[in-house]
Amino acid sequence: MGEIRHQQYQTWLEACERWREFEALSASEVQDHQLKELNAQLSYTLANSPFYSTYWASCPRNVSSLTELSKLPFTTKEDLRGGYPSQFVAAKDSLIIRYGESTGTTGLPTSSAITYRDWILCNVAVEASVGHLFGPADMVFVSIPYELAFASYDLDRALEAIGATVVSTGALTSVCPIDRVAQMMCNVHPAGLICTPTRALRIFDMIRDIGEDPRRVGLKTLLYVGETCSSAKLTKIGKMWSVDVATAYGATETNSLGLQCELGQLHLTEDRYIFEVIDPQTGQTVKDGSSGELVVTSIATEAMPLIRYRTGDEVTVSPSGSCACGSPRRTIQHHGRLSEGYAVGGRRLNKLAVEQQVLSTRGTGLYYAAGVEGDQLVVRVQVEEGALVEKTLRSVENSVSQAFSVPCRASSVSLSSIMAAMDQMLKPGSLNLEHLRAVE
Ligand SMILES: [Zn+2]
Structure with a gap:
C-alpha cells in the first residue's frame, strides 16, 4: 500500500470513530466539545487563511463560551466571491484533494476546496444517512x-x-x-x-x-x-x-449540513459546524424554534474554514432531544432561500409558504410560478385534468389572499409552456413569470 493510501485509510478509521463518539455525547457534552474545537479552529483559521488573517487580524483567537461567538463579524457570500479563487484556502496545496465552484447562476462563482480529512469526515456521516x-x-x-x-x-x-x-x-x-x-x-x-x-x-x-x-x-x-x-x-x-x-x-462551500436519521428527521452536522440562527435584518441570534437565517462556523475544517458564514437560507432549528432517534444533534427545517421570497404590499412572503397555499388548493396540479406585479401577487398554476379551471383559480386567489393578506390574481398555465420554459433552465425549480413569458 502506498504511503498516501495508508494515510487515507487511517483518516477514514479516525472519521468513523469520531462520528460514533459524537453520536454518544449528551447535549451539554456537545457544547463542551464544540467550544474546544472552535478555539482550535479560530487559531488555525486566523493564522492560515489569507482572507481571515488579512481582514480579521484583530479578532480574538479564543472565546470563553459558544455565545461569545456572536461577537465575531459575519462572513458573507460577497466575501467568498471577493476571495475567489483561493483567499479562503487555509491548507497547503499538497493537502487539497478536490476543488469546485458554484454554478454562478446568481452572480460571480465562488470556489470550494477540501482536504481528504474534510472529505471523509463528511462522507462517513452521509454514508450513515443513506444507509437508512x-x-x-x-x-x-x-x-x-x-x-x-x-x-x-x-x-x-x-x-x-x-x-x-x-x-x-x-x-x-x-x-x-x-x-x-x-x-x-x-x-x-x-x-x-x-x-x-x-x-x-x-x-x-x-x-x-x-x-x-x-x-x-x-x-x-x-x-x-x-x-x-x-x-x-x-x-x-x-x-x-x-x-x-x-x-x-x-452547500458546495460547506458540504453536508443536514442529514436524515432513521426516523426521517434532518439532523445538523454539529460535529463539523456550529450552527446559529439569526434575524436576517438585525443580525441578532434567535432562540431554537424561531425561524431565521442559518449561520455556520467550521470547527473541524482544514481546507476552507468559514467563520459565521451567512448561508442565506431560512430555517428553523429545533432543540437537542426533539427527535426520538436519540442523536444529540439538533434538527433543522429548511424554508428556502431568503432571496427567493416575494415583496408585496410592504410584506415579504416566503416562497415555500406561497407554494404550500397554491399546491394544497384542490384542483391544482404540480407546477406553478409566482411573482409580484404592482401591489399584487400573480400566480400562474397548472390546473389538473378534470378540475374546473375557473373554480380552482378563484380558490387559489382566496387561499393566498387569506393566508398572507395580500391581493392575488391567479391564471392557468399549460403543461407544454411549463416544460418549454423548464427545459431551457439550469435550475428549473426557480421557474418564474418571466421564464413563462419568454416561451408563450
Ligand atoms: Zn433523529
Missing part, C-alpha cells in the same frame, strides 16, 4: 450535477460504501440527458433516485410521454436535494411516484 434509505440490493440513480460539485460525489461514494449499485447519470450532461434517464429507469428499474423535486416531476412526465407507466419502474425512494420544496408539492410527488421521500441539505 438504501442497501446492497438497491440500484440508485444519482441525477444531480457532477460538474464542479461535491454533493454528487459525496452521495455516490456513500452509496458505494453501503453496497448499493450506483448509476451516475448526472444532470447536465449531453451523454445522459433527462430523456435518456427516463428511458433507462424503465429498462433497469432503480429502487432509488437522487435529484431535485422538479427533476423528479419532469422524469415522471417523460416516462409517460414515451408510453410507459412510471409506477412500473419500481422506484421505492426519492432522495431530493438541491432545491427546497413545500410539503404540498412533496406529498404530490410521493403519491404520483408511490415512493418514500427523503432529503439531505448542504
Whole structure:
C-alpha cells in the first residue's frame, strides 16, 4: 500500500470513530466539545487563511463560551466571491484533494476546496444517512450535477460504501440527458433516485410521454436535494411516484449540513459546524424554534474554514432531544432561500409558504410560478385534468389572499409552456413569470 493510501485509510478509521463518539455525547457534552474545537479552529483559521488573517487580524483567537461567538463579524457570500479563487484556502496545496465552484447562476462563482480529512469526515456521516434509505440490493440513480460539485460525489461514494449499485447519470450532461434517464429507469428499474423535486416531476412526465407507466419502474425512494420544496408539492410527488421521500441539505462551500436519521428527521452536522440562527435584518441570534437565517462556523475544517458564514437560507432549528432517534444533534427545517421570497404590499412572503397555499388548493396540479406585479401577487398554476379551471383559480386567489393578506390574481398555465420554459433552465425549480413569458 502506498504511503498516501495508508494515510487515507487511517483518516477514514479516525472519521468513523469520531462520528460514533459524537453520536454518544449528551447535549451539554456537545457544547463542551464544540467550544474546544472552535478555539482550535479560530487559531488555525486566523493564522492560515489569507482572507481571515488579512481582514480579521484583530479578532480574538479564543472565546470563553459558544455565545461569545456572536461577537465575531459575519462572513458573507460577497466575501467568498471577493476571495475567489483561493483567499479562503487555509491548507497547503499538497493537502487539497478536490476543488469546485458554484454554478454562478446568481452572480460571480465562488470556489470550494477540501482536504481528504474534510472529505471523509463528511462522507462517513452521509454514508450513515443513506444507509437508512438504501442497501446492497438497491440500484440508485444519482441525477444531480457532477460538474464542479461535491454533493454528487459525496452521495455516490456513500452509496458505494453501503453496497448499493450506483448509476451516475448526472444532470447536465449531453451523454445522459433527462430523456435518456427516463428511458433507462424503465429498462433497469432503480429502487432509488437522487435529484431535485422538479427533476423528479419532469422524469415522471417523460416516462409517460414515451408510453410507459412510471409506477412500473419500481422506484421505492426519492432522495431530493438541491432545491427546497413545500410539503404540498412533496406529498404530490410521493403519491404520483408511490415512493418514500427523503432529503439531505448542504452547500458546495460547506458540504453536508443536514442529514436524515432513521426516523426521517434532518439532523445538523454539529460535529463539523456550529450552527446559529439569526434575524436576517438585525443580525441578532434567535432562540431554537424561531425561524431565521442559518449561520455556520467550521470547527473541524482544514481546507476552507468559514467563520459565521451567512448561508442565506431560512430555517428553523429545533432543540437537542426533539427527535426520538436519540442523536444529540439538533434538527433543522429548511424554508428556502431568503432571496427567493416575494415583496408585496410592504410584506415579504416566503416562497415555500406561497407554494404550500397554491399546491394544497384542490384542483391544482404540480407546477406553478409566482411573482409580484404592482401591489399584487400573480400566480400562474397548472390546473389538473378534470378540475374546473375557473373554480380552482378563484380558490387559489382566496387561499393566498387569506393566508398572507395580500391581493392575488391567479391564471392557468399549460403543461407544454411549463416544460418549454423548464427545459431551457439550469435550475428549473426557480421557474418564474418571466421564464413563462419568454416561451408563450
Ligand atoms: Zn433523529
